[in-house]
Amino acid sequence: MAEPAVNTTKQITDEGLVKGASKLTPEKIEQVINSVIKAETGARLKTYVDICVHCGLCSEACHFYLSHDNDPKFSPAGKVKQTIWEILNKKGKVDAEFIKRASEIASTECNLCRRCAMYCPFGIDIAYLLITMRRICHKLGVTPQYIQDTAHSHSATMNQMWVKDDEWIDCLMWQEDEARGEIPNIRIPIEKEGAEIYYSVIGPEPKFRAQLIYQAAVIMHAAGVDWTMPATPGWDNSDMCMFTGDFEMMARLKKVHYESASRLKVKKIVMGECGHAFRSVYDVGNRALGWKMPPIPMVHAIEFYYELIKDGKIKIAKKYQKPVTFHDPCNTVRGRGLHEMGRFVTNATCEKLIEMHPNREHNYCCSAGGGVINCGPPYKMTRVDGNRIKAEQLFAAKAKGAKTIIAPCHNCHGGLEDIVHHYGLDMDIKFLGDIIYETMEKPE
Amino acid sequence: MKKKIWTLCSVFVAAVAVIVVTAYSQENVKSVQDSAFKTKMRPGAVFLHDEHNKKAEIDDCGTCHHVYKDGFKVEDETSEDRECSECHKIDGDPVPLVTKYHLRCKGCHEEKKAGPIMCSECHVR
Amino acid sequence: MHDIYNFVSGPLVWVSFVLFIGGCIYRLISMAALAKKKDPVVYDYMNLRYALRSIFHWIIPFRSENMKRHPVFTIVTFAFHICLILVPLFLFAHIILIKESWNISWWFLSDSTADVMTLIVVGSCIYFLVRRIVQPEVKFLTSPSDYLILAIVAAPFITGFWTYHQFAGHKVMGIIHILSGEIMLVAIPFTRLSHMIFFAFTRGYMGSEFGAIRHVKDW
Numbered sequence: 054m055a056e057p058a059v060n061t062t063k064q065i066t067d068e069g070l071v072k073g074a075s076k077l078t079p080e081k082i083e084q085v086i087n088s089v090i091k092a093e094t095g096a097r098l099k100t101y102v103d104i105c106v107h108c109g110l111c112s113e114a115c116h117f118y119l120s121h122d123n124d125p126k127f128s129p130a131g132k133v134k135q136t137i138w139e140i141l142n143k144k145g146k147v148d149a150e151f152i153k154r155a156s157e158i159a160s161t162e163c164n165l166c167r168r169c170a171m172y173c174p175f176g177i178d179i180a181y182l183l184i185t186m187r188r189i190c191h192k193l194g195v196t197p198q199y200i201q202d203t204a205h206s207h208s209a210t211m212n213q214m215w216v217k218d219d220e221w222i223d224c225l226m227w228q229e230d231e232a233r234g235e236i237p238n239i240r241i242p243i244e245k246e247g248a249e250i251y252y253s254v255i256g257p258e259p260k261f262r263a264q265l266i267y268q269a270a271v272i273m274h275a276a277g278v279d280w281t282m283p284a285t286p287g288w289d290n291s292d293m294c295m296f297t298g299d300f301e302m303m304a305r306l307k308k309v310h311y312e313s314a315s316r317l318k319v320k321k322i323v324m325g326e327c328g329h330a331f332r333s334v335y336d337v338g339n340r341a342l343g344w345k346m347p348p349i350p351m352v353h354a355i356e357f358y359y360e361l362i363k364d365g366k367i368k369i370a371k372k373y374q375k376p377v378t379f380h381d382p383c384n385t386v387r388g389r390g391l392h393e394m395g396r397f398v399t400n401a402t403c404e405k406l407i408e409m410h411p412n413r414e415h416n417y418c419c420s421a422g423g424g425v426i427n428c429g430p431p432y433k434m435t436r437v438d439g440n441r442i443k444a445e446q447l448f449a450a451k452a453k454g455a456k457t458i459i460a461p462c463h464n465c466h467g468g469l470e471d472i473v474h475h476y477g478l479d480m481d482i483k484f485l486g487d488i489i490y491e492t493m494e495k496p497e
Numbered sequence: 498m499k500k501k502i503w504t505l506c507s508v509f510v511a512a513v514a515v516i517v518v519t520a521y522s523q524e525n526v527k528s529v530q531d532s533a534f535k536t537k538m539r540p541g542a543v544f545l546h547d548e549h550n551k552k553a554e555i556d557d558c559g560t561c562h563h564v565y566k567d568g569f570k571v572e573d574e575t576s577e578d579r580e581c582s583e584c585h586k587i588d589g590d591p592v593p594l595v596t597k598y599h600l601r602c603k604g605c606h607e608e609k610k611a612g613p614i615m616c617s618e619c620h621v622r
Numbered sequence: 623m624h625d626i627y628n629f630v631s632g633p634l635v636w637v638s639f640v641l642f643i644g645g646c647i648y649r650l651i652s653m654a655a656l657a658k659k660k661d662p663v664v665y666d667y668m669n670l671r672y673a674l675r676s677i678f679h680w681i682i683p684f685r686s687e688n689m690k691r692h693p694v695f696t697i698v699t700f701a702f703h704i705c706l707i708l709v710p711l712f713l714f715a716h717i718i719l720i721k722e723s724w725n726i727s728w729w730f731l732s733d734s735t736a737d738v739m740t741l742i743v744v745g746s747c748i749y750f751l752v753r754r755i756v757q758p759e760v761k762f763l764t765s766p767s768d769y770l771i772l773a774i775v776a777a778p779f780i781t782g783f784w785t786y787h788q789f790a791g792h793k794v795m796g797i798i799h800i801l802s803g804e805i806m807l808v809a810i811p812f813t814r815l816s817h818m819i820f821f822a823f824t825r826g827y828m829g830s831e832f833g834a835i836r837h838v839k840d841w
Contacts, residue, residue: 095660096653100824104817107763110688125762134763171840172688175821176828345666390838414838415687538714538733592727595718610624615796616715622788
């Protein structure tokens with residue numbers, strides 16, 4: 054281990070929190086808290102708070118708790134105690150300093166990974182309690198600056214990364230051009246009405262991981278898939294507003310996303326390897342819009358790849374040689390149970406899969422998800438120090454021979470990269486798409 | 498001398514016999530017992546028969562040692578020579594008989610507002 | 623003694639049962655109405671099959687990952703809850719009192735079994751108390767009300783044991799025993815003990831979300 058977790062007591066200065074908190078008055082805090090509690094919460098919040106017997110059994114579910122030598126301040130219920138319980142007990146009469154700290158806890162010391170939901174004997178949805186705290190902080194204007202900036206980008210451009218409409222199209226054409234160097238007749242079909250599949254990605258892909266679009270195009274082409282991508286806003290399936298508690302904006306984003314797909318009359322949405330976007334499109338955003346399930350069938354890339362390989366649409370030329378380990382992203386495993394499909398794809402494309410422990414539903418979070426990595430540089434060490442347990446888990450897999458980590462999620466990539474560097478793990482991190490692209494039979 | 502010792506011994510034996518017989522005679526019951534109760538959950542209820550009846554001014558044996566025929570109490574007949582369980586049959590389940598005893602004692606105590614009513618007041622360890 | 627015994631074992635029993643049953647019904651109905659008004663998703667996503675799947679997994683010892691991680695706690699908490707429910711319902715003395723009052727009765731535990739089970743409840747409460755004081759993650763979450771609730775639960779069993787074995791002052795303890803049982807009954811719907819009535823719903827809802835929507839287990 055490079056260094057023990059020591060930095061966490063260091064005071065972090067976040068402009069968003071400082072400025073936001075400076076504008077608060079006790080009256081405003083009380084009014085906002087009580088209006089959110091009264092207007093937006095109901096039986097769930099009440100039951101969860103009423104029946105929790107303070108047993109502490111959720112503690113060991115949390116990577117922050119485990120990584121801070123079992124510091125009770127980082128246990129799931131411990132975080133609820135420092136946020137929601139307190140504001141309910143005091144009926145909203147808390148000060149700006151409290152809100153600042155509550156926002157920090159809810160936004161940067163919890164990834165909403167829902168592992169604790171599987172450890173609470175009563176099935177209390179602790180992530181729901183902490184997102185409610187984020188919602189209150191959002192309404193008070195006390196949200197970490199970096200993630201608030203992405204939320205602003207969402208409102209202004211309908212994508213997360215301030216990508217302009219023409220830049221998006223430009224990026225697709227650029228990647229098409231690049232891919233033609235390898236496969237001369239490849240296309241990235243834009244705005245193809247009636248296509249089978251609508252492929253959507255997150256804002257960071259055109260911004261700085263454009264090769265993923267290239268790879269996706271090659272996979273689609275090789276599998277002979279009838280696919281398209283939209284030229285209009287809605288292409289970005291990501292959603293930081295879901296994590297800041299800006300639920301109105303979250304609903305608008307999902308509406309634009311679904312509308313662009315229905316305008317193109319596609320049969321199915323396939324999304325790139327992103328976890329939080331999957332949560333937003335499959336589980337949360339649709340509900341905000343009043344659909345019980347997504348209005349258009351949608352699958353995560355893991356499931357899509359699984360189908361392509363199972364149906365023999367993609368053939369593997371030579372399996373990936375280095376031993377790999379598979380990291381289950383919270384939103385695809387606890388959010389959709391794609392763990393076995395992920396392993397099917399991995400086994401089909403890699404020589405050797407070495408499991409990390411715990412794995413599948415019980416895998417430790419990357420500590421980047423839930424918007425924590427989007428809170429930016431001030432909190433980098435919060436999540437890296439706060440996930441020593443992940444490094445230990447990966448070290449154990451490495452000791453058994455694993456050299457590459459497969460993580461089918463953008464946030465997990467970011468989080469794991471920082472962990473791998475900080476703790477000196479020296480392992481590669483790859484998407485399933487990277488592996489498939491590398492190992493598949495490519496058309497001439 | 499020998500004669501004297503014999504007399505003393507006889508007197509002693511007779512005295513012991515009298516004490517034992519009195520102690521166990523129907524007239525001087527000290528606790529409620531019924532052979533129908535095979536395993537006892539608690540010690541039998543403490544009940545000093547004569548003292549109780551004197552204090553409670555019960556002269557009619559049939560108050561407790563009643564005899565019923567066709568659902569009606571037979572006025573001149575009593576049943577002190579029998580155990581309650583001869584009529585109040587136990588049939589494997591002790592609950593009804595226990596309840597009969599309880600209602601007989603506790604029921605009357607409640608009615609007269611006198612005497613013990615809590616479990617540990619009668620079932621003394 | 624007559625008056626006070628008759629009061630706690632008569633009218634107060636009625637009061638406590640009315641508050642207990644009425645309170646439970648009130649809490650359930652008001653929560654159902656609140657859910658209908660403010661959390662209608664609960665109704666849309668509740669799925670009987672997956673709710674039962676989840677409840678089933680969590681009421682059997684060692685079926686969930688977390689129970690396997692805490693074997694002592696699992697054994698204690700299961701033994702505690704089983705004894706806590708069975709002893710009052712099947713105690714011979716309770717059955718006799720009910721038979722005397724309403725002429726109905728049912729199967730009962732032998733007094734020696736009930737005695738051991740009572741000690742299990744009291745011992746579990748001591749375990750919970752020590753855990754609350756000693757284990758940092760539990761201590762951090764603990765408020766004075768947690769001790770109060772523990773006391774409310776332990777009291778009927780301690781006083782019951784005391785009365786049964788006729789330790790000093792057992793007559794007064796008998797009265798306190800009845801009172802403490804009544805306090806516990808009334809406390810169930812209005813304190814954290816309400817997990818007795820809401821457990822199935824929170825567990826079932828989480829089971830439904832995990833099972834029907836997310837296609838994954840929740841244990």
